[in-house]
Every structure is written in structure tokens, then in C-alpha cells.
Amino acid sequence: MIPACFSQPNTNTLSGTSQVPKNLVTCIYQIQLWDSPTYLTLTWSKTLFSHTLTVAIHAPHLFSITISLYPSTFSFFRNRPGSKSIHLTHHHPRRRIKLYWDFTRPTFAHNSAEPDSSFYIVISCNGRLEFFLGDLIDELAKRCSGLPVAPQVFPEPPLLSMREHVFGHKSYVSRARFLGSRHEIGIDCNGGVLKVKVDGRTSLVVKRLAWKFRGNERIYVDGIEVEFFWDVFNWVNNGDNANGHGVFIFQVGDGGVWPEMMGPEKRLMRKSLSSVAAGGGSTPMTSPSPSCSSVLQWAEESNDGGRSSCSSSTRSCGSNGGFSLLLYAWKKD
Known part of the structure; x- marks a missing residue:
């Protein structure tokens, strides 16, 4: 049975052994948002029935979203590049955060939930690139021509x-x-x-x-x-x-x-x-x-x-x- 072909069990609980992660990685980066330092947390989680990335901004807490990486494992089902706009109208009027990602064909080390290559995750604030992780720079540049995307323009973010x-x-x-x-x-x-x-x-x-x-x-x-x-x-x-x-x-x-x-x-x-x-x-x-x-x-x-x-x-x-x-x-x- 191919898990991605069927409805997934409730992932809000871990009552069954199938929902215990095979691997769970949380990376904490320091980034700049509107010229203020803050912490970005990326949590990569892999179980038998799911493979997800949770993106969260801390200090102050701004947002948290979860992206599904399934069914990228199967050649006849492909994830498509995605994006998400977040308008901070309550506490931060006229401030907009946008996420871009591409997990169409990521590669992973053995049993790892975090991809090694062939992916990207990007965060921009009011059209300004603030975070880039991955290696598909050319694909991102084609998709987001308005963002300054180049290795020499945006270095690897500091992993704390x-x-x-x-x-x-x-x-x-x-x-x-x-x-x-x-x-x-x-x-x-x-x-x-x-x-x-x-x-x-x-x-x-x-x-x-x-x-x-x-x-x-x-x-x-x-x-x-x-x-x-x-x-x-x-x-x-x-x-x-x-x-x-x-x-x-x-x-x-x-x-x-x-x-x-x-x-x-x-x-x-x-x-x-x-x-x-x-x-x-x-x-x-x-x-x-x-x-x-x-x-x-x-x-x-x-x-x-x-x-x-x-x-x-x-x-x-x-x-x-x-x-x-x-x-x-x-x-x-």
C-alpha cells in the first residue's frame, strides 16, 4: 500500500506507533525582519504517513505554517512549487511576509527528514529577500524575477x-x-x-x-x-x-x-x-x-x-x- 494514495490518519495526535516520527529535525536560524533580528525555526518531520516542514517566526511570534512534502517520494505524483502570503494587519499594519518553496524532487540522506539538495525555501518581507535555504537558485530566479536571488547577493543564513x-x-x-x-x-x-x-x-x-x-x-x-x-x-x-x-x-x-x-x-x-x-x-x-x-x-x-x-x-x-x-x-x- 502506498500511504500517499490514501487519506492520512489524524496527525494532531501520536496515539499510534505509525505516527511516531522516524526522524525529527529542528533548525534555528537568526534572520532580519524589517532590520530587526529574530529567530526562524524550521522543523522537518518524517513519519510513515507524512513528511512535513513547519516554519515559525519567534520573538515576537508572528506566524507558524506547515508545508506537506508528500508525495514527492513517488515519481508519478509530484509536489508543485508553492507560496504563501501572510499579511500582518493586526500588530504590523502594511507589513507582508511571503514564503516560496519548491520540494518537487528533493534528495535526502538515509532516514533524514531534512533535504540535502534540490529544493529551496524562501522568506521575503515587503518584496525584500530575507531568508534563502537550498540550492535551486536558478529556478527561484525564474519564478520570482523581482527578488534579488544570487549566491553572492544572499549568503547562507547563520544556523545557531x-x-x-x-x-x-x-x-x-x-x-x-x-x-x-x-x-x-x-x-x-x-x-x-x-x-x-x-x-x-x-x-x-x-x-x-x-x-x-x-x-x-x-x-x-x-x-x-x-x-x-x-x-x-x-x-x-x-x-x-x-x-x-x-x-x-x-x-x-x-x-x-x-x-x-x-x-x-x-x-x-x-x-x-x-x-x-x-x-x-x-x-x-x-x-x-x-x-x-x-x-x-x-x-x-x-x-x-x-x-x-x-x-x-x-x-x-x-x-x-x-x-x-x-x-x-x-x-x-
Whole structure:
């Protein structure tokens, strides 16, 4: 059965196992809107029955829309380039935001929800190009002749932070860019031993996780100093609980920012919370998880003395190369 050929199940809940994401990536960029810096969040979510991109503007919150990337996987069904106009008449009179996108034939790395090439997503404000991501510059130039579209005119936007929810049993893989270079990050956890691999080479081994379920160490990626934080309390405490997840942070420079979770991310974390509650867990959980809260606060306090919170830091890190990769590693049978 081809899922795209039939009606999709309700995606507002994650009650069924088919709606648990195979991969979920949230990228936080710093952009300019009307000469004011703000945060743009792109959330790429892939499940068995859906593949979506949620675009949101923060600080102040202006809008959030979700774009379906299905059925681009199938050669006989093709997405068409799309656009969306947003008129901010209530709080921002005479200000207009327009989105353009093309996910007709995107290419993806293995199991990734975020495309590697053959796509674009664009944001313009009152006819001025403010954000461009992708590589189909010529196609965009033909479609939007009034926008100044050229690599030398509009550079790659600064990526401040990246959150990824990865799913596996003992091994988890992510791909991230550290100061311009793309690397494959591997996390292996087996027999009480944690291994961190970068591009297939082991960078760190942590033994006796029963006692060292939280910690941080310094590693180097192509000569770049990276602070690594881990928190596998859920795994050590819950054993083989399928809903348990480890939290890992790779931090370069001053680190990044962490706007609140929304859309597919929020639904996934709520599902985790409800599963723990249904199982009679005795640990009070007032945030997505106690593990998440502690390791994020720890990572940020190591850089700024605790001046920012784990969910709504407002530091500007795009100019000095600061970047953080946050991995939620979910155990699956």
C-alpha cells in the first residue's frame, strides 16, 4: 500500500506507533525582519504517513505554517512549487511576509527528514529577500524575477542551533555542520559503555554509565574544540523502557539558542510524558523531562554563568560562530 494514495490518519495526535516520527529535525536560524533580528525555526518531520516542514517566526511570534512534502517520494505524483502570503494587519499594519518553496524532487540522506539538495525555501518581507535555504537558485530566479536571488547577493543564513530526535536501539546517527564543515555524528550505547564517533572515528569512550550517567568532556573535530554533554539518566533509571531517551549536546563556541518546542516536537514530548504517567512513574515531570532540563541548563551555565534559561535563551550567537547540536536519542524495539 502506498500511504500517499490514501487519506492520512489524524496527525494532531501520536496515539499510534505509525505516527511516531522516524526522524525529527529542528533548525534555528537568526534572520532580519524589517532590520530587526529574530529567530526562524524550521522543523522537518518524517513519519510513515507524512513528511512535513513547519516554519515559525519567534520573538515576537508572528506566524507558524506547515508545508506537506508528500508525495514527492513517488515519481508519478509530484509536489508543485508553492507560496504563501501572510499579511500582518493586526500588530504590523502594511507589513507582508511571503514564503516560496519548491520540494518537487528533493534528495535526502538515509532516514533524514531534512533535504540535502534540490529544493529551496524562501522568506521575503515587503518584496525584500530575507531568508534563502537550498540550492535551486536558478529556478527561484525564474519564478520570482523581482527578488534579488544570487549566491553572492544572499549568503547562507547563520544556523545557531539544531535539535534532532533520532530513533534506534543501541546506535544513533546525526549529520551536522560545525563551522562550515559537515560531519556524521554517531552515538553508540551498549553494555554500559557510551561511544561518540565523528565521521566513523571514535572520539570519546565513557565506561560505567551506571555511575557516569551525566557528564561532559571536550573533544576535537577537525581541530575545532567541541564541548560534549551527555545525560542518559532515563536509560539507566528505566532500563529497557521504550519511551526513555538520552540527551546529548555538542557545543561550539558560545553555543546556540533554544526556542520553545512546537508542532511535531511538542506532540512527541507530550506522548512521552503521557506514557510515563500511564506507567505509574513516580518522578515528577514539570518539563519535557528532568533529564532534558538538567543537561540543557548545565550546558548553558558552563558558558554564561546561568544567565539564560534552557528553553528561551536570547543570546545572539550568529556573529561569533557559536553553534549547538542537541540530540534526543529515543530507544525503540
